[in-house]
Amino acid sequence: MRLVLAADHAAVREKAVLIDELRTAGHEVEDLGTNGDESVDYPDFAAPAARAAASGEADRAILLCGTGIGQCMSANKIPGARAAVLWNDLSAEMSRRHNDANVACFGVRTQELDEIRRLVGLWLETPFDGGRHARRVGKIDALDAIDA
Numbered sequence: 001m002r003l004v005l006a007a008d009h010a011a012v013r014e015k016a017v018l019i020d021e022l023r024t025a026g027h028e029v030e031d032l033g034t035n036g037d038e039s040v041d042y043p044d045f046a047a048p049a050a051r052a053a054a055s056g057e058a059d060r061a062i063l064l065c066g067t068g069i070g071q072c073m074s075a076n077k078i079p080g081a082r083a084a085v086l087w088n089d090l091s092a093e094m095s096r097r098h099n100d101a102n103v104a105c106f107g108v109r110t111q112e113l114d115e116i117r118r119l120v121g122l123w124l125e126t127p128f129d130g131g132r133h134a135r136r137v138g139k140i141d142a143l144d145a146i147d148a
């Protein structure tokens with residue numbers, strides 16, 4: 001899969017681990033930063049990653065910050081992005097099967113790295129169920145136009 005990953009300063013180390021692992025697994029991964037210790041603002045990293053996933057330039061985006069919340073809020077401002085904070089197996093699976101999430105967000109201050117690694121794998125391999133869920137996801141996407 002073509003993936004983009006981005007993090008704020010809270011999650012630089014965890015992003016690097018995930019990128020290594022995903023590349024080893026055969027994914028094409030673009031690192032959208034940040035890559036230093038300097039304090040940065042998560043919306044600046046969420047937006048380009050979410051745009052890549054929303055436009056189809058990437059298949060999916062993975063975002064990391066302290067809690068995953070700021071990245072998720074920011075990503076969902078981008079039309080066509082469907083971002084979810086994933087905190088356990090069910091949220092990872094259902095965000096794909098029912099919501100067709102194209103952006104996954106994690107918090108490195110709220111989750112262990114091993115758990116994040118496991119949830120990333122589950123999220124990437126879970127397909128969208130389609131059917132009645134496609135109608136609902138279509139209504140999510142229509143809100144971009146209605147509320148613009």
Ligand code: RB5
Nearest residue numbers: 010065066067069070071
């Ligand atoms: C940065 O200190 C922190 O606010 C950020 O990583 C994230 O948790 C925001 O949602």
